[in-house]
Amino acid sequence: MLKKLYSVFQLKLQIVNTDPILVKSGMASLSDADMAFIQTKREDKPECFLPGSSLKGLLRSHMERICRTLKEDSVCVPYGRETKEPKSASCSQFFKEKKDKPSRNNTKSTITAEIYGHSCPACRLFGSAFFTGRLSTSDAYLEKKVSPEQRTSVALDRYTSKPVKGALFTYECLPAQCSFHTSLTLRNPELWMLGALGYLLWDLEDGLLRLGAHKSRGMGGIRGTLQSFQAIYYQNPKDELLGLEDFLSSEERENYQIQRFDLPRFSLKEAKKEARGVQIRYDLLPLTVEENRIKKDGLLGKLAPYFHRYLESVRWWSAIHQW
Numbered sequence: 001m002l003k004k005l006y007s008v009f010q011l012k013l014q015i016v017n018t019d020p021i022l023v024k025s026g027m028a029s030l031s032d033a034d035m036a037f038i039q040t041k042r043e044d045k046p047e048c049f050l051p052g053s054s055l056k057g058l059l060r061s062h063m064e065r066i067c068r069t070l071k072e073d074s075v076c077v078p079y080g081r082e083t084k085e086p087k088s089a090s091c092s093q094f095f096k097e098k099k100d101k102p103s104r105n106n107t108k109s110t111i112t113a114e115i116y117g118h119s120c121p122a123c124r125l126f127g128s129a130f131f132t133g134r135l136s137t138s139d140a141y142l143e144k145k146v147s148p149e150q151r152t153s154v155a156l157d158r159y160t161s162k163p164v165k166g167a168l169f170t171y172e173c174l175p176a177q178c179s180f181h182t183s184l185t186l187r188n189p190e191l192w193m194l195g196a197l198g199y200l201l202w203d204l205e206d207g208l209l210r211l212g213a214h215k216s217r218g219m220g221g222i223r224g225t226l227q228s229f230q231a232i233y234y235q236n237p238k239d240e241l242l243g244l245e246d247f248l249s250s251e252e253r254e255n256y257q258i259q260r261f262d263l264p265r266f267s268l269k270e271a272k273k274e275a276r277g278v279q280i281r282y283d284l285l286p287l288t289v290e291e292n293r294i295k296k297d298g299l300l301g302k303l304a305p306y307f308h309r310y311l312e313s314v315r316w317w318s319a320i321h322q323w
Ligand SMILES: [Zn+2]
Pocket: 075, 076, 077, 090, 091, 092, 119, 120, 121, 122, 123, 124, 128
């Protein structure tokens, strides 16, 4: 089921850092600074960028917080190494133990279905050690090249508040108001995932997310604006917003524990439509954004109830134990 391609949602975002920002390079660098900004080569010249993996980690941890706030123990701890307490257990650890001792008539496909079915909401959307998530992020590149500036900082003694001798360090950062562009892609999402994405984009738009180093010291604030939003389908005779659940048989939905909620459906008849080969492409931006802001009652806002209904139904912790 996950090997077929039913739908692809492509979103383009502009990200502006509202504070100075530093995403540290884990590699040795030619810079004099103790902490250098991560760089890549574009057109053969080094350039600072925001790695897609950092953006994905940021979105995932924010979604985990939203899920836990709305419902206790509804998501796992991705790098948790045990399986006894929901507050420190990870889906991947459960699956590893399960895979080591297969039971019943387990074939590869039933195991894949069961793993998806028993994954917490964050693993379903962002992936785990056992399958690729529905959402992928690209690296964010500067719209106009900016060189990092170097700053000096010093650790302060906790008691005297005086600088600690020998604790002077230098770091690189990009000044505030640099503009980056990046894209997000969702392949075969369930409709609740688009509702969850709406919450993430809203908080990104409102400047509630921080990225990189020294977040508690006034760095790393970012704001994101949705610039383009397209849905690609390969079959959609009624011009409706369809999720993965709409393409599956009831047997497949049961195997993968995917629900089809009895909630209002959305017509895409108003959306600009273009046929490209086997693709049917819909422009969802006008249905979602008004004056550069995500509309409360726009497409993503209307999908929020799908996310709430799904989260209410999640029995991740008890289901994974009964498996
Ligand atoms: Zn999980």
